[in-house]
Amino acid sequence: MSKSMDEQVEVTIKEEDMYQFMLHCEYKRVMGIVYLLISITCLVLFPFSLIWGDTALTLLLLAGGLFHTLFTPLSLKLKAKRQVLMNEAYKEPFLYTINEDGLVIEQKENKFEYQWEELLKVVQTKTLVLFFLNKRLAFIMPIRNCEESIEDILSILKEQVPEKKLNLR
Structure with missing residues (x-):
């Protein structure tokens, strides 16, 4: 060269670098954006489900809303930490x-x-x-x-x- x-x-x-990379990959994919939009929609509908009185729907909307807005970033954080700690190259x-x-x-x-x-x-x-x-x-x-x-x-x-x-x- x-x-x-x-x-x-x-x-x-560092762990934070790997986490930022994983977030970038997750939320730049079409399906990542679709899942995020579904999660946000679930969170928006969640308060209304309390009024409607349907417990199953309320729990489903809460779980759906939290999945991609909370659980996915947390799981990526843990995955990034594990990858940086376990991979000798880092x-x-x-x-x-x-x-x-x-x-x-x-x-x-x-x-x-x-x-x-x-x-x-x-x-x-x-x-x-x-x-x-x-x-x-x-x-x-x-x-x-x-x-x-x-x-x-x-x-x-x-x-x-x-x-x-x-x-x-």
């Missing part, structure tokens, strides 16, 4: 190199190189930059790890990643 515009970032993945920092040719990720003796064309998309959230290999698998780069160089990184991404694959804030 070329070395002309390299930005290097030492990345540590115990050591990664070195991300971003340049005009693509993304290089190194950790200990492992090195992975990806051309920009190989990535499905690159997404910036409030706290992360996500380099997606497919719809559910991405390399996570917390912005807190690269605050001083984020503008240079975003500049490289804008220049090198095809616009249809780029979703920056």
Whole structure:
């Protein structure tokens, strides 16, 4: 890979980073949005069911309303915590190199190189930059790890990643 515009970032993945990634994946899917809308509808109808006096409907609306608005985020929080604690890869920092040719990720003796064309998309959230290999698998780069160089990184991404694959804030 070329070395002309390299930005290097030492990345540590914390539980909150994994949680934000999982939330992003869950609530950006069509079905995630549908489930959320159903849950909100259930919560809106719940008070009316108390007036109607139908106990079974009241319990169903309450359970349906809480499922995707409360239980899903809590289960994702636990899953993120477990994944970061149990996966040995997250115990050591990664070195991300971003340049005009693509993304290089190194950790200990492992090195992975990806051309920009190989990535499905690159997404910036409030706290992360996500380099997606497919719809559910991405390399996570917390912005807190690269605050001083984020503008240079975003500049490289804008220049090198095809616009249809780029979703920056």
